[in-house]
Amino acid sequence: MNLDDLLFTTYGFASFRPGQREVIEAVLEGQDVIALLPTGMGKSLCYQLPAHQLRGSVVIVSPLLSLMQDQVSQLKKMGEKSVVAINSFMKSEDKAKVWKHLSSYRFIFISPEMLTQDFVKRQLQRIQVSLLVADEAHCISQWGFDFRPDYLRIAEVIPLLGHPQVLALTATATPKVTSEIKKYLAIENPFVYQHPMDRPNISYDVRKFKTQDEKTDWLVDFVTNFEGPGIVYAGTRKKSEHLAALLTEAGLAASYYHGGMEHQDRIFVQQQFQNGELQWVCSTNAFGMGVHIANIRHVIHFQMPTSVEGYVQEVGRAGRDGEPALATLLYADGDEALVESLLIDELPTEHEIYTVHKNGIQASSLVEQGIIRETAFRVISYWLNQLGVEGTLQQIGKMQSEKLKQAAKMRGLIVGGRCIRDYLLECFNQQTDRKPANCCSFEGVDYTVYRKRILKTTPDTLTSWEARIQALMPMKNG
Amino acid sequence: MLFDELVLTIMKAVNHQRTVSSPFHLIKGKKSGQTLQDIGYFHLYPYFSVLPRLEKAAYDQTVQRFYEQGLLVEGEENIHLTAKAMALQTPVPLLNGWKYRGNEAVFFQRLSLVIQTFSHVSQGIRIFDPVQTAEDIQSWVKSYLRAIRFREPSVYADFNAELITTFKAIQATDQQKLMLMQRLSGYGLSGMTWKQIAGVHGIQPIDAQLQTVEVLHGWLEVIEQQRPPLLSLLAEGLVQQSALTETAKRTKSLFENGHSLEEIAAIRRLKTSTIEDHFVELAMNEPAFDHSSFLTNEILKEIVAVSKAQKTKRLRDIKQKIPQASYFQIRLALAIKEEQQ
Numbered sequence: 067m068n069l070d071d072l073l074f075t076t077y078g079f080a081s082f083r084p085g086q087r088e089v090i091e092a093v094l095e096g097q098d099v100i101a102l103l104p105t106g107m108g109k110s111l112c113y114q115l116p117a118h119q120l121r122g123s124v125v126i127v128s129p130l131l132s133l134m135q136d137q138v139s140q141l142k143k144m145g146e147k148s149v150v151a152i153n154s155f156m157k158s159e160d161k162a163k164v165w166k167h168l169s170s171y172r173f174i175f176i177s178p179e180m181l182t183q184d185f186v187k188r189q190l191q192r193i194q195v196s197l198l199v200a201d202e203a204h205c206i207s208q209w210g211f212d213f214r215p216d217y218l219r220i221a222e223v224i225p226l227l228g229h230p231q232v233l234a235l236t237a238t239a240t241p242k243v244t245s246e247i248k249k250y251l252a253i254e255n256p257f258v259y260q261h262p263m264d265r266p267n268i269s270y271d272v273r274k275f276k277t278q279d280e281k282t283d284w285l286v287d288f289v290t291n292f293e294g295p296g297i298v299y300a301g302t303r304k305k306s307e308h309l310a311a312l313l314t315e316a317g318l319a320a321s322y323y324h325g326g327m328e329h330q331d332r333i334f335v336q337q338q339f340q341n342g343e344l345q346w347v348c349s350t351n352a353f354g355m356g357v358h359i360a361n362i363r364h365v366i367h368f369q370m371p372t373s374v375e376g377y378v379q380e381v382g383r384a385g386r387d388g389e390p391a392l393a394t395l396l397y398a399d400g401d402e403a404l405v406e407s408l409l410i411d412e413l414p415t416e417h418e419i420y421t422v423h424k425n426g427i428q429a430s431s432l433v434e435q436g437i438i439r440e441t442a443f444r445v446i447s448y449w450l451n452q453l454g455v456e457g458t459l460q461q462i463g464k465m466q467s468e469k470l471k472q473a474a475k476m477r478g479l480i481v482g483g484r485c486i487r488d489y490l491l492e493c494f495n496q497q498t499d500r501k502p503a504n505c506c507s508f509e510g511v512d513y514t515v516y517r518k519r520i521l522k523t524t525p526d527t528l529t530s531w532e533a534r535i536q537a538l539m540p541m542k543n544g
Numbered sequence: 545m546l547f548d549e550l551v552l553t554i555m556k557a558v559n560h561q562r563t564v565s566s567p568f569h570l571i572k573g574k575k576s577g578q579t580l581q582d583i584g585y586f587h588l589y590p591y592f593s594v595l596p597r598l599e600k601a602a603y604d605q606t607v608q609r610f611y612e613q614g615l616l617v618e619g620e621e622n623i624h625l626t627a628k629a630m631a632l633q634t635p636v637p638l639l640n641g642w643k644y645r646g647n648e649a650v651f652f653q654r655l656s657l658v659i660q661t662f663s664h665v666s667q668g669i670r671i672f673d674p675v676q677t678a679e680d681i682q683s684w685v686k687s688y689l690r691a692i693r694f695r696e697p698s699v700y701a702d703f704n705a706e707l708i709t710t711f712k713a714i715q716a717t718d719q720q721k722l723m724l725m726q727r728l729s730g731y732g733l734s735g736m737t738w739k740q741i742a743g744v745h746g747i748q749p750i751d752a753q754l755q756t757v758e759v760l761h762g763w764l765e766v767i768e769q770q771r772p773p774l775l776s777l778l779a780e781g782l783v784q785q786s787a788l789t790e791t792a793k794r795t796k797s798l799f800e801n802g803h804s805l806e807e808i809a810a811i812r813r814l815k816t817s818t819i820e821d822h823f824v825e826l827a828m829n830e831p832a833f834d835h836s837s838f839l840t841n842e843i844l845k846e847i848v849a850v851s852k853a854q855k856t857k858r859l860r861d862i863k864q865k866i867p868q869a870s871y872f873q874i875r876l877a878l879a880i881k882e883e884q885q
Binding site: 135139143151157160314321327328329330331333334335336337338340341343528529530531532534535537538539540541 | 597659662663666667671672673674675677679680700701703704707708711718721722724725726727728729730732733734735736737738739740743
């Protein structure tokens with residue numbers, strides 16, 4: 067069966083998206099593969115489809131619980147039933163059930179810290195693993211914005227599993243990170259697929275202001291004039307709430323989204339955005355994962371992002387349908403200071419380091435209690451293990467200066483006085499010889515290609531519980 | 545019932561006798577000996593654990609408001625309500641926290657996934673993003689749907705009818721009922737966040753949360769009375785058979801096998817004070833609890849009489865009047881249900 071037929075009979079898609087075929091072919095030829103595919107290009111298909119040809123299970127290492135849950139639900143939505151997600155927050159009786167039936171799963175999602183446990187390794191040794199996927203492989207880079215220390219230990223599992231093929235997937239990797247992936251996953255001669263980073267349908271707009279208030283005024287004016295859907299990245303939780311309130315006041319269907327909200331509320335905001343009930347979501351960088359909307363027209367950064375990689379990932383959520391989309395970055399004098407303080411907040415604090423050190427093995431329960439942040443915990447325990455307390459403090463210091471360097475690179479995009487597209491591509495060692503007509507604010511942005519706001523008044527008729535039940539569960543004679 | 549009314553109701557019940565922060569622990573459902581005992585002493589059963597995720601900052605805001613409105617006397621460790629506060633009427637709550645113990649949230653999670661499924665499937669949509677992401681809820685709902693044969697049109701109509709009939713019978717306001725319905729999702733219709741619901745109804749998010757808990761408790765009550773087949777099955781396993789905590793249950797079974805308090809502490813490797821807590825819990829919850837091995841009827845009567853005469857449930861006050869009684873005996877006596885005394 068050729069690949070197109072396989073794709074159609076398995077998932078009902080008529081054609082591949084750019085890059086998928088190249089990667090899948092290489093996997094099916096038995097090669098190790100590093101695939102750099104932009105966000106929203108259907109990375110998961112690169113292991114999903116081969117799973118139907120390979121013997122045995124596909125093990126996918128996924129860095130965050132929420133991401134893993136989203137991947138599982140997307141797979142199930144596509145009709146895959148033989149899927150399981152293993153993470154340390156599972157109940158032990160559920161885990162026991164999973165171990166018993168491990169070989170029956172086609173897709174096994176696992177967190178890196180589980181993967182490297184001796185017990186888990188033994189369980190995986192019992193079954194045939196045909197493909198080991200390192201998803202979000204840039205997490206392996208200790209200088210990167212998403213460092214997950216346990217990724218460094220994936221390599222030690224590979225020989226135990228009888229050297230399955232390795233597929234490393236990421237949306238954002240500089241050449242430096244790509245070579246780190248090769249090195250730490252110990253893959254010698256991989257097939258590297260690098261999709262052009264450039265997204266020709268996205269135009270880049272940088273707008274400079276004197277004060278924060280000017281920024282706010284501009285934002286309200288802009289969103290009342292242009293049609294969404296759009297995301298406004300606000301920088302902080304508080305700011306996201308504040309901006310959403312302003313937009314709501316201006317009569318727009320807007321809401322906020324951040325990690326401090328109750329889980330159910332977050333799902334509702336995603337639903338509303340997906341259903342078109344919301345035009346604008348003001349959010350922290352927590353929003354994006356689990357949002358599968360192709361027609362996002364605008365991504366607006368109200369604050370300067372902390373790294374070029376993060377910026378590219380967030381901007382990449384716009385215009386997945388290929389239609390024109392606009393990425394707007396708002397900058398006011400002095401924004402660097404805010405970004406720097408945000409960066410430092412993201413890093414493990416001295417207090418967290420000492421707390422984890424003091425609590426030893428029990429420290430993981432501090433994560434569940436919300437005393438230590440999950441990401442900080444991973445980084446701290448890895449370095450404590452490697453370097454001890456003093457070494458960890460030093461290491462975090464080094465990470466801080468590296469992050470400040472990344473912020474400076476981001477600032478370069480704003481003050482560089484040159485084509486933004488060129489600048490971004492250069493950061494990833496790429497270039498393009500075919501610039502789109504509507505490139506960036508340096509070359510001049512044509513706003514007429516973006517639809518003006520359509521004023522709709524959707525009267526909310528669901529003002530009684532009876533009406534709402536009827537809308538949820540319509541009865542023909544009801 | 546609004547959040548401030550909830551706090552005021554509890555404060556009235558424990559006025560002068562408990563600290564300003566004690567209602568917080570009760571509302572949050574802290575399982576400490578003190579909180580559990582107070583439920584019995586002061587008849588606070590309805591309010592236990594009604595907002596398990598309540599944040600201290602939100603509670604403190606209410607306390608601050610009470611100070612500013614002249615309801616609560618500032619600068620005292622114990623609650624000291626003013627005459628103005630005592631004169632305020634609070635509504636009779638539909639809450640039954642002690643009975644449902646947060647299980648109303650599980651009921652809601654099941655319900656929302658069931659309704660979302662009905663909503664999509666009845667309109668010809670087979671694939672959607674589940675509004676409940678927890679694996680255990682998803683698999684429970686899957687087997688539930690299979691068991692009730694949800695694809696049959698008659699089952700859909702029956703479910704709809706049960707929903708409307710029981711919902712109508714809840715003693716809550718229509719506005720409250722609407723708030724709960726706004727937390728449900730269906731085809732092309734999303735659930736609303738607490739903030740959004742609060743905005744629509746002109747209240748605070750925390751009030752909206754409390755109002756829906758009230759509706760859920762009221763609803764479970766109706767379901768228990770009317771026993772509609774589909775909804776009863778949906779609530780299966782969620783109503784506590786015994787009000788005891790697991791650990792107190794173990795103590796109870798050892799006691800029934802003839803072990804003394806000290807023996808139980810030794811067997812379970814727990815402090816005797818912990819085992820004493822369990823007995824107080826037993827006294828509070830078990831109508832048939834036999835107190836004779838800890839407490840003679842004379843002392844029991846004496847303690848109850850002093851408590852009533854002095855209008856106090858503070859252990860220290862009672863101990864002063866009856867020095868020969870131990871603190872454990874006083875706690876037991878106060879916990880034993882009035883009808884047994």
